[in-house]
Amino acid sequence: MDSADPKRLTDFLTAHPRLFILTGAGISTDSGIPDYRDAEGAWKRSPPVQFTAFMEQLAVRQRYWARSLIGWRYFGAARPNAAHQALARLETAGRIDLLVTQNVDGLHEQAGSHNVVDLHGRLSVVRCMSCNHRLPRADLQFELETRNPRWAALDPRVPPDADVDLSLEDFSSFDVPACPVCAGILKPDVVFFGESVPRERVEAAFASVKRAQAMLVVGSSLMVYSGYRFAEAAAAAGKPIAALNLGRTRADHLLTLKVSAPCIDVLPASIQGLA
Numbered sequence: 001m002d003s004a005d006p007k008r009l010t011d012f013l014t015a016h017p018r019l020f021i022l023t024g025a026g027i028s029t030d031s032g033i034p035d036y037r038d039a040e041g042a043w044k045r046s047p048p049v050q051f052t053a054f055m056e057q058l059a060v061r062q063r064y065w066a067r068s069l070i071g072w073r074y075f076g077a078a079r080p081n082a083a084h085q086a087l088a089r090l091e092t093a094g095r096i097d098l099l100v101t102q103n104v105d106g107l108h109e110q111a112g113s114h115n116v117v118d119l120h121g122r123l124s125v126v127r128c129m130s131c132n133h134r135l136p137r138a139d140l141q142f143e144l145e146t147r148n149p150r151w152a153a154l155d156p157r158v159p160p161d162a163d164v165d166l167s168l169e170d171f172s173s174f175d176v177p178a179c180p181v182c183a184g185i186l187k188p189d190v191v192f193f194g195e196s197v198p199r200e201r202v203e204a205a206f207a208s209v210k211r212a213q214a215m216l217v218v219g220s221s222l223m224v225y226s227g228y229r230f231a232e233a234a235a236a237a238g239k240p241i242a243a244l245n246l247g248r249t250r251a252d253h254l255l256t257l258k259v260s261a262p263c264i265d266v267l268p269a270s271i272q273g274l275a
């Protein structure tokens with residue numbers, strides 16, 4: 001059933017006090033982080049970088065880090081919104097078995113959620129692909145700006161978007177920092193297209209689907225299989241599934257309840273009295 005009434009979601013949450021929760025980009029759009037898919041689930045902008053291209057081509061890394069240098073100013077400044085906070089309160093109230101997010105923004109942890117699996121990693125960490133050295137993305141920002149003062153000075157017309165459109169720029173002069181330990185290739189600690197999600201994260205999610213009484217999808221169209229498979233597993237196990245998402249989801253045919261609305265409009269209201 002399709003509804004925009006927060007009361008329907010409250011009823012679902014009341015009936016199923018132990019939830020497996022999966023969140024996606026739609027929960028972070030009100031924190032200023034753009035959703036790369038439209039209401040039909042299609043790409044609105046250029047799709048993300050492919051892992052193999054990133055590892056094999058300096059030009060791809062130059063383009064990635066140049067865009068990232070600018071995008072990070074917005075991305076790194078994003079703060080959790082009322083929907084993230086509502087889920088943190090639900091966890092405190094003991095109603096969440098596990099929160100799995102497809103987002104790489106770390107906003108659930110910032111909002112106070114503890115039991116979180118970052119399915120696709122976190123942009124706040126950078127990892128060396130040779131020696132596994134890790135460093136904070138914020139530290140790399142200083143390095144990127146120091147090496148590329150012309151890019152650092154680029155400008156305020158750029159939209160608040162972590163993947164800014166610099167398609168007309170020449171990236172060949174961009175100086176990409178190497179690993180400070182072994183001079184290897186640095187990569188944000190997120191799962192790129194063509195890379196698989198680490199197995200322990202997937203197993204933790206499937207185990208929670210089994211334990212939980214129901215599944216709640218928040219702000220995801222589930223177009224990416226890495227998230228959709230959990231809805232398939234929940235449905236196969238006979239667990240009811242509710243989705244709060246603006247627009248259609250790939251799992252619409254599996255849903256017990258569909259609330260088609262912005263997360264921030266519905267989620268905080270729907271947990272009143274529960275958390």
Ligand SMILES: [Zn+2]
Pocket residue numbers: 128129130131132133179180181182183184
């Ligand atoms: Zn290294």
